[in-house]
Amino acid sequence: MSNSHKTETKPSYVKLAMRNMVRKGGTSIKHFALTAVGLVAVLVGLAYLTH
Structure with missing residues (x-):
């Protein structure tokens, strides 16, 4: 059981x-x-520049 509970250590x-x-x-x-x-602003800006 210790192998399945690695998140504890x-x-x-x-x-x-x-x-x-x-x-x-x-x-x-x-x-x-x-x-x-x-x-979102970066993605909209890139979409606007590449349009």
Whole structure:
């Protein structure tokens, strides 16, 4: 059973990110929103330039 529970000794990056998100609360959500808006802006800008 110890082989299937490797995440206990070395937690995955997703688990660490989730834990960090819960601990930091609003700041993490704000940063995620800014990143999402920035990514959409870059994609729209590239689509406009290559059109």
